[in-house]
Amino acid sequence: MERDESLARLLCEGRGLPTLRLYSWKPWAISLGWHQPWETIDYEKAIRDGIDVVRRPTGGRALLHAEELTYCVVFENNGKSILETYALISRALLTAMRLLGIYAQYEKQSPHFPSLYRSVVGGACFSSAGRYEITVDGKKLIGSAQRRYCTSDGREVILQHGSILIGSAHKNLLEYLVCSNEERNHIQRVFEERTTDLQTILQRPILINEVRNAVQQGFEKCWGLRFITELESIEGNVL
Numbered sequence: 001m002e003r004d005e006s007l008a009r010l011l012c013e014g015r016g017l018p019t020l021r022l023y024s025w026k027p028w029a030i031s032l033g034w035h036q037p038w039e040t041i042d043y044e045k046a047i048r049d050g051i052d053v054v055r056r057p058t059g060g061r062a063l064l065h066a067e068e069l070t071y072c073v074v075f076e077n078n079g080k081s082i083l084e085t086y087a088l089i090s091r092a093l094l095t096a097m098r099l100l101g102i103y104a105q106y107e108k109q110s111p112h113f114p115s116l117y118r119s120v121v122g123g124a125c126f127s128s129a130g131r132y133e134i135t136v137d138g139k140k141l142i143g144s145a146q147r148r149y150c151t152s153d154g155r156e157v158i159l160q161h162g163s164i165l166i167g168s169a170h171k172n173l174l175e176y177l178v179c180s181n182e183e184r185n186h187i188q189r190v191f192e193e194r195t196t197d198l199q200t201i202l203q204r205p206i207l208i209n210e211v212r213n214a215v216q217q218g219f220e221k222c223w224g225l226r227f228i229t230e231l232e233s234i235e236g237n238v239l
Helices: 002-012 043-048 082-099 113-117 169-176 181-194 198-202 208-223
Strands: 019-023 029-032 052-055 063-065 068-077 134-136 139-150 156-165
Touching (some): 063 169, 068 082, 068 208, 082 156, 082 208
Antiparallel strands (some): 134 139, 139 156
16 A cells, blocks of 8 residues: 555656556455554454554555455546545446446445544444445445545645455454454444445355456446556565
């Protein structure tokens, strides 16, 4: 995710390009939102279990990156509001889901996030869906978070992260939240009632390349562009 932020800063400096970056995690990792306290997570337990813990440059709450595809979009904003840019990206993601045979929808309303974040349940990203996040039958499938960078010459660059759930391993996050057993049981019920994943919806195994190709095609079809594809190698892993 440090690479994602560097792409945004390069674009701010006029030395970068608008980018869609798609990757998965090895080992699995928990990412915390930009302002989320480290104390939300049992860091020592995560490390013992081979789970990395990192902080995102974008907002939102804790997320276990496991059995999912992370997307990053970096582009220069042209005066659009936060909701307008969320909607712009979500349209491309909806197109991608339909290419996979999934009829997904926008979430039409947002919860009251200040109240939610004060609760233990609010410590987990997929415990609720914000406006324009992607759901299927009322269950959250794709979670997203955005950050904006203002340049010295008045331009604005958007960095948006999101997680597309392929399997159900994201639910294991509750094992690393600092909370009571009663609260953990409640969060588990919330995950079961409010989240879903591609394999559950389609009732078949999904290869990550299948999702990656659909997302790329979704942006190309919806935004009317063609990507120049590059493979990156980070610590020996091709992403």
